[in-house]
Amino acid sequence: MTEKSEAVEKSSNNTGMIEEWLRKHRLVYTGATRHPFILSVRDGSVDLSSFKRWLGQDYLFVKACVPFVASVLLKACKESDDSSDMEVILGGVASINDEIAWFMKEASKWGVPLTSIVPQKANLDYCRFLESLTRSDVEYTVAITAFWAIEAVYQESFAHCLEDGSKTPEELKETCQRWGNEGFSQYCHCLRNIANRCLQKATDDVLSKAEEVVLRVLEHEVGFWNMSRGES
């Protein structure tokens, strides 16, 4: 069976290509969503200087996400056969807008000076990767799959810090709520559905590009968490 016919079969069983890849790359996915930095938030042992470093770097990252998300929106306009994709991606634009405002408020609360933050190598590498995905020769299917992966890592990571039994410090719970809340989980689910629908119709060539992009996102996410712990 080809990867493509496998995907079609999977979707009739109510699971898609993304679920298939998550099974196949479980360890890589867990590496990104259960990183030692996140586990330290969850068990309360997190070093606040790491948290502040993450906060400043993520502010820069989120700003760099704006042209990427705009490019996904543009690709949806041109290439999507379902007009509801637009609403979901516009929701993503709105959520980035809120995030930027939230980072500014949070940074002032923690005394992190946003104007003087220097992007670290892992951050620059990730931003450069995002920029490469904005090119017009990158298919909508590949771009929306990358977008799902980027959002899903944060959703799964921060939701883990709010589960029963977690000892996340009170002052970090609001941060975890940003990405760990039910609305964000729903939004990620919508992105996953869009990606699965596109992947189901994709050629083998696009499928393998999309799978590769998911793996690159997961690698960059691990690099990003490592940076927060002062490891790069």
Ligand SMILES: Cc1ncc(CO)c(N)n1
């Ligand atoms: C590094 C990184 N990945 C994903 C997200 C989710 O938006 C974020 N804010 N930062």
